[in-house]
Amino acid sequence: MYIESLENLINSFRSLPGVGYKTAQRYAYSILNRDIQDAKQFAQNIVSAKENIKFCNECGNFSESEICETCRKKNKDIICVVKEPKDVATMEKVKNYDGVFHVLGGTISPLENRGPDDIRIKELLSRVQKYNTKEVIMALNPDVEGDATAMYISKLLSPLGVKVTRLAQGISMGSELEFTDEVTLSKAMESRTKI
Amino acid sequence: MYIESLENLINSFRSLPGVGYKTAQRYAYSILNRDIQDAKQFAQNIVSAKENIKFCNECGNFSESEICETCRKKNKDIICVVKEPKDVATMEKVKNYDGVFHVLGGTISPLENRGPDDIRIKELLSRVQKYNTKEVIMALNPDVEGDATAMYISKLLSPLGVKVTRLAQGISMGSELEFTDEVTLSKAMESRTKI
Numbered sequence: 001m002y003i004e005s006l007e008n009l010i011n012s013f014r015s016l017p018g019v020g021y022k023t024a025q026r027y028a029y030s031i032l033n034r035d036i037q038d039a040k041q042f043a044q045n046i047v048s049a050k051e052n053i054k055f056c057n058e059c060g061n062f063s064e065s066e067i068c069e070t071c072r073k074k075n076k077d078i079i080c081v082v083k084e085p086k087d088v089a090t091m092e093k094v095k096n097y098d099g100v101f102h103v104l105g106g107t108i109s110p111l112e113n114r115g116p117d118d119i120r121i122k123e124l125l126s127r128v129q130k131y132n133t134k135e136v137i138m139a140l141n142p143d144v145e146g147d148a149t150a151m152y153i154s155k156l157l158s159p160l161g162v163k164v165t166r167l168a169q170g171i172s173m174g175s176e177l178e179f180t181d182e183v184t185l186s187k188a189m190e191s192r193t194k195i
Numbered sequence: 196m197y198i199e200s201l202e203n204l205i206n207s208f209r210s211l212p213g214v215g216y217k218t219a220q221r222y223a224y225s226i227l228n229r230d231i232q233d234a235k236q237f238a239q240n241i242v243s244a245k246e247n248i249k250f251c252n253e254c255g256n257f258s259e260s261e262i263c264e265t266c267r268k269k270n271k272d273i274i275c276v277v278k279e280p281k282d283v284a285t286m287e288k289v290k291n292y293d294g295v296f297h298v299l300g301g302t303i304s305p306l307e308n309r310g311p312d313d314i315r316i317k318e319l320l321s322r323v324q325k326y327n328t329k330e331v332i333m334a335l336n337p338d339v340e341g342d343a344t345a346m347y348i349s350k351l352l353s354p355l356g357v358k359v360t361r362l363a364q365g366i367s368m369g370s371e372l373e374f375t376d377e378v379t380l381s382k383a384m385e386s387r388t389k390i
Contacts, residue, residue: 003259009244012237016222027211029281031241032248032257039245042207043238046226049204050234053227062227064198086224 006032058127060103060120061088074100076131081124081153082139083107083146091139099137102127107145108152121153128162138166201227253322255298255315256283269295271326276319276348277334278302278341286334294332297322302340303347316348323357333361 006028013024031039055061056068062085063069070088078099082088088101104119128136136157140146154164170188171180180188201223208219226234250256251263257280258264265283273294277283283296299314323331331352335341349359365383366375375383 002264003248003257005240005244005247005259006257008240012240015225015233015237017225018218018221023213025281025284026213028244030210030212031244032280034245036245038210039241042210043241045200045203045207046234046238046241049200049223049226050229050231052200053198062198062201064200069197085227086220089220 059088059101060105060123061085061101071100074098076100076127077134078137079124079127079133079135080137080139081150083141087139104140104149107140107149109145116152119149121156124153125156125160128157128160133162135163135165138164140166142167142169254283254296255300255318256280256296266295269293271295271322272328273330273332274319274322274328275332275334276345278336282334292332297331299335299344302335302344304340311347314344316351319348320351320355323352323355328357330358330360333359335361337362337364 009028009031010021010024013019013027014021016024019027031042052064053062054064054066056063056071057066058071059068061068061070075098078097079102080091080097080099081102081104082091083104083106085103088103091097091101102120102124104121104124106114106119108114108116108119124136127133136153138150138153140150150166157164168191169184170191171177171184177185204223204226205216205219208214208222209216211219214222226237247259248257249259249261251258251266252261253266254263256263256265270293273292274297275286275292275294276297276299277286278299278301280298283298286292286296297315297319299316299319301309301314303309303311303314319331322328331348333345333348335345345361352359363386364379365386366372366379372380
């Protein structure tokens, strides 16, 4: 049995991250099992999202308008710098942060041929100057590229008199010491706090 | 950040089997990261599949025509009965089978309120008579419902003088005896074959 439109649909689902043939087939069958209205709505949601969602001119996050709601409403004294839009969604869950975000769109990575000019660092500097920002929090992944990018940006920011901080590194809540890696433990030891 | 068209897309992806919020979000971001043509093609493939694919009047499998290619071309002396369309895709990989299929569209399940008239048993009987079929192979899942359905159908078929068989049960190729469950081992013992 070779059904062209079924194979096309399976191939579309396979283009999603982490989806293999079996999973794509399962998704395709689930589409065939719903009514046509529902399938059309699904298709419409794909096109609408792509057509309506642009990047915010300020923070670089996804937005339906030129300037996103967060940038319009939130306090610009403090900017939280993240790598990708999905990190904004994660950081927004942090209750005790009420400032704006800045999406770099990647980290500096010589291996992947991505230098400082390929990510939104210039935009960050001009925002800091424009809004006279007091603090920039680097919320990048705690890996080599994230650390290098954070260091690079903090060097550029220091002449502007802005405080540059980064998320604390240490052991996770609920984790077991036994299974925590040595680098994390040594960072946690370095930054130990008084009880 | 609440972006309506992004949330709609995430909800669409969440309607796929086994997809939670995080995965749906990842899929949605992957859509936003491709170009508009690709997104439109994805959407089009969903609608086309749903619009073009019907059920074959003979075997009940998905088909783009009234009678599917398998039913038009293959030997009808032997019919392999399966539960769902996806099982046809699986059984088609079996090299030494060259007959047609029959999709029941479910198994008899009193718990889910599905009786013999709710699945395509009548259609199977009339095919067997129409084509004077010699053998019907029950390729249902080896569980309570599958076994009960197979028994029920074989009772209806026996007066028609057709041979009813089912897939052998036993240990899987490459499996370890140690991890094979007792029911499977006892079935394999019962049906032991001469070397």
